[in-house]
Amino acid sequence: MTTSLASLQRSSYANFRLRLLLGFSFLVLLLLALMGWKIHSDYQNDRNTALWQTKSFSQAMGAHVSSQIAVVDSALLHATEAIAKLGEEKTPSAASIRGILAPSNGAPDDNFWMAFIDAQGMGVTSSTNLPIQGISYADRPYFVAHLGPEERGLFVDAPEVGRISKRPLFFLSRRVMTPGGKLIGIVVASIDASVFARVFRNALFQPSLSITLIHTDGKIIAREPRFKESFAAVITETEFYRHVKISPNGSYEHQSLIDGQQRIYSFQTLDRLPLALSVGIASEAWTNGIEEGLTAAAAVFAVILAVMVFSGRFALHSFRRLEESEAGQKSLNQDLRSLQADLTRGEKRLRMIADSLPALVSYIDAEERYVFHNSYYRHVFGADLPAMVGRTMREMFGDAMYLSIKTEVDAALGGKRVSFERTMSVHGIERHLKFQYTPDFDAAGKVVGFYTMVTDISDMKLIQARLMEMTRIDALTGLPNRNQLHDRLAEALTRARRCGLQVGCLYLDIDNFKSINDTLGHAAGDQVLCQFGARLQRSVREADLVARLAGDEFVIVLEGIHEPDEAMRAAEKIVDAMGVPFDIDGPPRIVTTSVGIAVSDDGDDPDALLRKADAALYITKRAGKNGFELHVPGAVT
Numbered sequence: 001m002t003t004s005l006a007s008l009q010r011s012s013y014a015n016f017r018l019r020l021l022l023g024f025s026f027l028v029l030l031l032l033a034l035m036g037w038k039i040h041s042d043y044q045n046d047r048n049t050a051l052w053q054t055k056s057f058s059q060a061m062g063a064h065v066s067s068q069i070a071v072v073d074s075a076l077l078h079a080t081e082a083i084a085k086l087g088e089e090k091t092p093s094a095a096s097i098r099g100i101l102a103p104s105n106g107a108p109d110d111n112f113w114m115a116f117i118d119a120q121g122m123g124v125t126s127s128t129n130l131p132i133q134g135i136s137y138a139d140r141p142y143f144v145a146h147l148g149p150e151e152r153g154l155f156v157d158a159p160e161v162g163r164i165s166k167r168p169l170f171f172l173s174r175r176v177m178t179p180g181g182k183l184i185g186i187v188v189a190s191i192d193a194s195v196f197a198r199v200f201r202n203a204l205f206q207p208s209l210s211i212t213l214i215h216t217d218g219k220i221i222a223r224e225p226r227f228k229e230s231f232a233a234v235i236t237e238t239e240f241y242r243h244v245k246i247s248p249n250g251s252y253e254h255q256s257l258i259d260g261q262q263r264i265y266s267f268q269t270l271d272r273l274p275l276a277l278s279v280g281i282a283s284e285a286w287t288n289g290i291e292e293g294l295t296a297a298a299a300v301f302a303v304i305l306a307v308m309v310f311s312g313r314f315a316l317h318s319f320r321r322l323e324e325s326e327a328g329q330k331s332l333n334q335d336l337r338s339l340q341a342d343l344t345r346g347e348k349r350l351r352m353i354a355d356s357l358p359a360l361v362s363y364i365d366a367e368e369r370y371v372f373h374n375s376y377y378r379h380v381f382g383a384d385l386p387a388m389v390g391r392t393m394r395e396m397f398g399d400a401m402y403l404s405i406k407t408e409v410d411a412a413l414g415g416k417r418v419s420f421e422r423t424m425s426v427h428g429i430e431r432h433l434k435f436q437y438t439p440d441f442d443a444a445g446k447v448v449g450f451y452t453m454v455t456d457i458s459d460m461k462l463i464q465a466r467l468m469e470m471t472r473i474d475a476l477t478g479l480p481n482r483n484q485l486h487d488r489l490a491e492a493l494t495r496a497r498r499c500g501l502q503v504g505c506l507y508l509d510i511d512n513f514k515s516i517n518d519t520l521g522h523a524a525g526d527q528v529l530c531q532f533g534a535r536l537q538r539s540v541r542e543a544d545l546v547a548r549l550a551g552d553e554f555v556i557v558l559e560g561i562h563e564p565d566e567a568m569r570a571a572e573k574i575v576d577a578m579g580v581p582f583d584i585d586g587p588p589r590i591v592t593t594s595v596g597i598a599v600s601d602d603g604d605d606p607d608a609l610l611r612k613a614d615a616a617l618y619i620t621k622r623a624g625k626n627g628f629e630l631h632v633p634g635a636v637t
């Protein structure tokens, strides 16, 4: 039973723990899913924002570059048209071309400068003081590109370091033709790429940004940051280049070959130009918020997890304590039920025992009210007895009876064990009752009531009296025995002294009684003894006492005699009474007796008087029996 209870508790605890674990796991998963969704959504938002920023930024930068190129191209167009006009009549002079390339009314632009190269590829003049005259540029792409039969318009060349200026340059060129279609030469504009780089640098509103302008042939024109390192770098192996080759604009994520940073890029090719521009923003810049969010979420998650673990442990602990307490309570209830059952059984047993006792058993509280009583009360006092429980002893049995036992009740309530006897009238019959009161103490030693047991000892008293009587009667003859003789002789002596009279004591012994026994048998001897006693009683007055001392010895007490003669006359009468044969089994038999007589003196006690009578008997026997002698004081016996 205990084992199954324990296993039930264990399984209940394990179930609770499992459910708690499942619940917490579900919550954790839900929390993780929510956090994942939030992070993903933040990531997407931030990524989209970054993309939008780079796209907008690349459009703005592209517009700027296009406008710069347009400015340079417009200067080129102006120069080619002007030189072409000069060439309508004759070969234009270097001075006149220089006047076109570097007009006196316009300050030379440091961002780009122009040069004129003749149809053979020889430098003629420039807008600056660079000594290009006589230098061959015939191998330069920006020259070679215009040698074909078709008009190419604006040619944009790949970047390279200027041969003379040593500056990072890229070139725009247009050819100059005579109206008749003959090539006069080309005008080339050298643009300092650092001009773009400067603009880019100023536009970088945060360090993680990068702006790159490339030539679609695969070289970097300008890039910030790291303009110098990256200028004219070949990028044909980069993502940027691959994307540019596929699409005029777009986005991609890539690790930069220049500075090694992971970025998200937006790019676009510039309208009708072999140029493309990309703006990148480092991933760490736009994922910062996400990382912070992630850190915050991780912290919140850790706190929630800690709270869950703590509360889970607390819940488990509380559950276990609750279970233990419930189990304890169950066991306590069980014990209590078992105790109650024991108590009920005990009470029932006690009630049965108490009811089966032939005695009045009750419990009375300190206010003398009956708390418990057995059924014997109804047996003794009858079915009419009113309900006792709750009533006082006085109410139940009246003032007279209560007052007769009040001293003992007080003693019991005072903590004493009391035992006493009373004779009371029950249903008009005198009954002898024995009361026993046993006080009941509480834990503090205070008397809270007492147990009573009242036994009807009337019968016992009767038996006692009879027994008492039996000890004073001779069983064979029915005459008083030695005990009674002794008491009654003492009483007689007392009375005699009071009345100034004397007590006569006759001590008798059957003559030759042994021979009766021996010849006729013991039963006949008994018959003789009985008839002898009866004959003695008939021979004396009713007030006189005839007693059998032992064997064949008898004593007669004569009360109220005035002189010894009275005793002697009684003795004589007795001796004479023996003259009639005894009627016993067998032939009738003459039985004689010897008598010793003593008369009391004032100082005599029973023993003394008996001794004197016995002494006189002795004399009678010696004298021949069948007679009597009076004890004479001082006589030799």
Ligand SMILES: Nc1nc2c(ncn2[C@@H]2O[C@H](COP(=O)(O)OP(=O)(O)OP(=O)(O)O)[C@@H](O)[C@H]2O)c(=O)[nH]1
Pocket: 476, 509, 510, 511, 512, 513, 514, 515, 517, 521, 522, 523, 524, 525, 526, 529, 550, 551, 552, 621, 625
């Ligand atoms: N049948 C019978 N015999 C008894 C009883 N008590 C005593 N005796 C006998 O009585 C006899 C008494 O004898 P004694 O008084 O000593 O002698 P005795 O024969 O009477 O002789 P004397 O007294 O000298 O005459 C004994 O033999 C006893 O055994 C009794 O209750 N019944």
